[in-house]
Amino acid sequence: MRLHEYQSKRIFAEYGVPIPQGDVARSAEEARQIADRLGKPVVIKAQVLVGGRGKAGGILLARDPAEAEVMAERILGMEIKGLTVGKVLVDEAADIVQEIYLGVVIDRAAGRPVMMASSEGGVDIEEVARLTPERIVKVTVDPFLGLREYQARELAFGIGLSRAYLRDFVRIARGLYAAFLGSDATLAEINPLVITAAGELLALDGKMIIDDNALFRHPDLAELRDLAEEDPYEQEARLFGLSYVRLDGEIGCMVNGAGLAMATMDLTKLYGGAPANFLDIGGGAKAEKVAAALRIILSDENVKAVLFNIFGGITRCDEVARGILAALEEVKPQVPMVARLVGTNEEEGRALLAGADMVTAETLAEAAQKAVALAQGRMA
C-alpha cells in the first residue's frame, strides 16, 4: 500500500525526522487559510499516488495566501497520469542549499533492509542508479542490530556531507529506519532531504510503501488507504479474495494461481491477442467467487472473449466447473468463452461444462489460440 507524501512525512515526523510546517487542503479556500496561518511563501503540492507530479505541473510556488488560493485552484481537479487531484499539501517553502537522497528498501537478494544515500537528491533515484551508480552509497542492515550509528556515519561521509551536518544526518537516518521498521514498510524514502540556507536538514518530500501482509498489525495505517486512488474493480476483487489487475487487451483471463495466470496472459500475446487482465481466483473456487471474478472481468468493455484456465490440484475441476455454471446463470455473459480444465477430476469438470455454451480446449496453447481467434471474430 503506497502512502501519500503528506502521510509519509507525518509518520517520519513521529520518529523525529524534521519536516516543513504545512497541512493538507481539499479546496482552494482551505489552501489559502493554511498559507495565511503559515505566514510565509508556500509550495502547493498535488497529493496523488504517482511520480512525476512536478513535471505535470502539480507542484507550484505561491508567495502569499491569495496566490496560494489561485495555485491550489489550478492543481485541484487536475489529471496526473489518469488520477484526479483531490488534495494538495500546502508546505512552507524552503530555501534550498543542497539536495540529498536518503532511503530504505528491502534488498531482495540479500534478504535484508538496505539504506541508501546519494548526493544527487531531488531527482529520480533509479535514474541515478542507472547513470551514475557510484553516486549512491549503501549499507546493509542486520535485522537483529538495526541501523548502527557508524553505518549512518558511513553514509554521510560516503556522500561527502559537510561535518557540520553529521549529527543531524545520523539522527534523521536512524529516525527514517525506525519509521520503516515501525510501520512495516517495504520502502521509506526522503527525496530530497535538503540543507536549508539556515543550516537545517529538512525532509522536503517523502514516500512510503507499507507491506500489505503486515497491515493486520497496523490498523491505524490500514485506515490511510486512499480508495479514491484505486481502481474500483481492483477494490471489489480484493473484497472477494481475488487478485485482479486491469490491463488494456481484449481477452479476459480467469486462472488459478499467480504464475499460471501470468503465463496464460503471455500466451494470448504470443498468439496475437492481448490480455485484458490478470486474475488469480486462488485455491478452491466456490460459485460465489467465480461469479464475482466473472462480473469483474466483464465490467471491462474491451473484453471480447473470456479464457478460463484451471489446473486442478487440490482444487478439483468439477468443483470449479460447478462454480462456472452457477456464475454463468447469474452473470449471463454476451462474449464467447473458452474453458480449459486439467488435473484432478478433469473428466467430471469437462462433462459438466459440455452443456454450457463454451468452447473447450485440452491444452493451454490451444485454449489461448481459440480465445484469440474468438476475440478477433475469426471463429464462430
Place this chain on the structure above:
Amino acid sequence: MSILVDKDTRLLVQGITGREGQFHTRQMLEYGTQVVAGVTPGKGGEWVAGVPVFDTVREAVAATGPNTAIIYVPARFAPDAMYEAADAGIELVVCITEGIPVLDMVRVKAYLQAKGTRLIGPNCPGVITPGEAKVGIMPGHIHIPGPVGVVSRSGTLTYEVVHALTMAGLGQSTAVGIGGDPVIGSTFVDILALFEDDPLTDYVVLIGEIGGTDEERAAEFIAAEMSKPVVAFIAGRTAPPGKRMGHAGAIIEGGTGTAAEKIAAFEKVGVRVASRPDEIPELIRELG
C-alpha cells in the same frame, strides 16, 4: 538420491490439526511420505490420521526423531513456527504459508541461516521427489520419477510444466517450489547447486517470473558453476510495471525485474528459454 526429500525423510507437520494441515497430512501419507509427528500447541495427545500430535516441536523431536518440518500455520504465527523448528534442531523447514510480512521473513531468514537450518518457502507448494516423498500441497499423481530437476517460484504453473514433462515421458528427480515472496529461504542458486551435485538429475527446468533479480543471479551461476543443461521459462512478459501480479514478489519495480531482462540474462549464457510451458519438453529433447 534426488534432493532435499526422499523415502528416508521423517516429516513433522506444524499446524497438523488445522483444516489444511489435516487434509494435506492425509494426502502426504497416501503418497507414501513418512509423517512421524504433528504439532499444535494445546492439542498434544491427540491423533490425526494415525499421527501423534505434540504441544511443542521439542517434544515431537524427542519422541519421534523427525528431520524435516512442514508448516501449515496462519501467517501471523508462521514465523514463530519456523523459529521453533530451527531451535529444535530440524534440518529442513518447508513453509507453505502465504502472506507473512516481509520484515518477519528478513529476521527468520537471518536466524535460520545462522542456525544452519535450510528453509524452503514461504508461499510455496513444497517439495516432491516422485515415488518417494511428497512434502507439500502439489497433486502427487501428475509426477513420475525421472532425470529432470524442477525449480520454480510458482505453484500451479509448476504443475502445468510437470504435467507437460510427464505427458512427454520425462520424469522428475525432485520438484522444488521456492515460493513467490520477495524474501525466501532458498533461492534458485541454492537449489541449482543441489541439482548440480545430484547424480539422479540430468537436466534442470527453472520456472521464473517477474520481480527481483534471482533469475539473473541464477544465469550467472549456471554459466560459472553448472555442467548440467538448464531450460527456463519466465512468466510475466505481458505484466505492467508497478503492479503486483498476485505473488508478493511478482512486481516490476524501478524498471527492474522485467521478463525481458531475465530472458536476456539466460539467453546470454546459452540457457534456452521456452515461449510456452509445453515447449519445455521439446527443448529438453533437443539437448539429447
